[in-house]
Amino acid sequence: MTQEELLAQIYKKDNKAFTLLYDSYAKNLYGIIYNLLKDREEAEDVLQETFVKIWKNLDTYNESKGRFFTWLLNIARNSAIDRLRSKNFNNNQKNLSSDNFVHILDDNTRTMNKIDTIGIQEFVKKLKPKCIQLIDLLFFKGYTQQEVSETLEIPLGTVKTQNRNCINELRNLLRV
16 A cells, blocks of 8 residues: 555544554654653653554645655654653653663663664764764754753754754755
8 A cells, every 4th residue: 555545544534544554654653752762661652642643633744844754753753752851751760770771771772773774874974973963962862952052052043054954964865
């Protein structure tokens, strides 16, 4: 089934099409979410919330504004960032036992390999060092532009301009 056919079926609220959508994108979305949260249970919970948001808000997807996969990634990333900023998540992180840290460190290397299944990190590595740093903070670590501005001690407008320029460079690399 093509993506267009899949979307048409999902717009009709076809459960089988939604199952196919989940099977097609869950691993990639989980990788993005887990990379931000570093907690398996939280990532699975946010993944489930992400697919509920996708199901409820599918009518907001606009093909002329970008690719469907990018829309899905933005929902997943924003959901993970929302969870990171929640008080409950922060309190739970403070109460982790040392056993959990060993599990997280052990699982991290396997997850990092899964995250790069779309191959984006290889392209990011080809960018200028300032772009690598900026993209890492904004997209892989979930910082806001304001937080990046404070961390790197550069004006917010500069962060926004550099982000736009770095994303354009990344787009040019991906067209090759």
